Amino acid sequence: MSIRVAVAMLAALGIAFMLSVLVPWSDLAALYGEDPALAWAIAVELRLPRAGLALIYGAMLGAAGAAVQALFANPLASPDLTGTTSGAALGAVVTAYILGFSAPIALSLGSIAGALGSLLLLLALAGRKAETATLLLAGLAISALAGALTTLALALAPSPFAFYDAYDWLMGSLVDRSLVQMAFAGIPAAFVLILLLRLVRPLDSLALGEEVSQSLGHDLLSVRRQVVCLTAIGVGACVAICGAIGFVGLVAPIFARRLTHGHPGRAILPAALIGALLLTAADIAVRLAPLGRTLPIGVVTALLGAPFFLWLVAHMRWRMAS
Amino acid sequence: MRALLEARGLSLPHRLFDATLAIAPGELVCLVGPNGSGKTSLLHALAGIGEADGEVRIDGVDPRRLGPARRPHVLTYLPASRDLAWPLLARDLIALGGGGELPASLELDGLLDRRVDRLSTGERSRAMIARALAPRPKLLLMDEPTANLDPLWQIRLMELVRAELASGDRAALVAIHDLDAAARYADRILVMHEGRIAAEGLDGDHIADIFGIERLDGIWQPVRQPAGPRSSP
Secondary structure, three states, X not given: OOHHHHHHHHHHHHHHXXXXXXXXXXXXXXXXXXXHHHXXXXXXXXXXXXXXXXXXXXXXXXXXXXHHHHHHOOXXXXXXXXXXXXXXXXXXXXXXXXXXXXXXXXXXXXXXXXXXXHHHHHHHHHOOOOOHHHHHHHHHHHHHHHHHHHHHHHHHOOOOOHHHHHHHHHOXXXXXXXXXXXXXXXXXXXXXXXXXXXXXXXXXXXXXXXHHHHHOOOOHHHHHHHHHHHHHHHHHHHHHHHOOOOOHHHHHHHHHHHHOOOOOOOOHHHHHHHHHHHHHHHHHHHHHOOOOOOOOHHHHHHHHHHHHHHHHHHHHHHXXXX | OOOOEXXXXXXXXXXXEEXXXXXXXXXEEEEEOOOOOOHHHHHHHHHOOOOOEEEEEEOOEOHHHOOXXXXXXXXXXXXXXXXXXOXXXXXXXXXXXXXXXOOHHHOOOOOOOOEHHHOOHHHHHHHHHHHHHOOOOXXXXXXXXXXXXXXXXXXXXXXXHHHHHHHOOOEEEEEOOOHHHHHHHOOEEEEEEOOEEEEEOOOHHHHHHHHXXXXXXXXXXXXXXXXXXXXXX
């Protein structure tokens, strides 16, 4: 990734972030005329967390997706397709509705535990260098299991409103979160991103295959452990606040590797930037859509991401056939 | 004479048993043996792939303790597989292996700026060989380097490896199935069988025992079964 591309992406992200705080502009401007303090409060306490969470969660999904794809040497590995986000959601639901802990820290920890569990299960099921089919089947099985257990947990929950409560969150939503919640996702995500960037070189060397990477002196066992734990912590912390948002973690690294000439490790940082940009843009699109009510953002990313995924699968088939 | 590589008691569970060998500076040693005899496992144990028991010293240093900055200058390993997961440029593939000076005789000029998934298997092999040679390691470990190469390139590659060792302070251990190439280019041949280094040199008797082939009329042929009750008319 050249400096120029990096600057352009940062600029685009900055503009998207500003737009995300200010759009829709007319309400905010009208309110500012009447009561500047209230307008300021809306911008800072309602819109800033939403814009910030889109940025943080998008960046985390992009970076985690790039790291997981590099680790499994497979462009279809991503936090959602491998069941990590569903595992995290299950962890949070069990913590909140079955165990009855609703403090933010408990939700985060439950979510991280769920994400870690599903990633370890994936490693056990699919093996270390998974064929695409095995990886996707294992991911599908884990997602289905986590989804079913989530529904079961909600059905068994003492609260009769559990389903209704959890629905918006499960679909992925950035609305009505506080600055404190933003910090609960943002602080772990920032740490995880920095620590993932330390793994750029060993993950790049995995492009030569596991054997060569080891022969070059990289400690793959440690790299694998770190990627799994860091991804679980980063994605888990975000899912605890915003629910499961799909496809960003799949799409962002694929674009990012175009900027790094195919280097899987070096793609982590650009994937974070692209992921942040994608989720922020999707959130602005949600607000501007003339539907009269707010769509969960997870629905939008899935509507846009699923066709891209289908295209990717078809593209891989054509390439194999040719 | 002082050894460049000294390895003692190398073992990997179920695959490699108590392998001990020494290689002198400048030596090209070929490793032959049937499928599953432990050639790749021995190369892995030396290259620090997997957790092998036993001792390895290259110029007195255990290469498995060296990190990515120094390791490629002490040893490099060329795997038998030519598959790569990501569509890197050939140039980047070589840089990821530690970079260095590319041997002109590999004729890589037209390949460097092409993506590895768009190269032919033979061209990709040459790029991967360049990756292993470029850091000028003291010990070159190669698994089937001539696989996928056309006959002329097979000869040129083995001569290139010989030329690389001409400085006299480096050595190579090359696993190869082609017994004739081994006989022609190696200073010494180690024969592996059932996870052990079973013999040295290509003696007709142990070739027949271990490989089940013999040279008849100038070509390798399966050993004829000694006449027994089942083959008698």
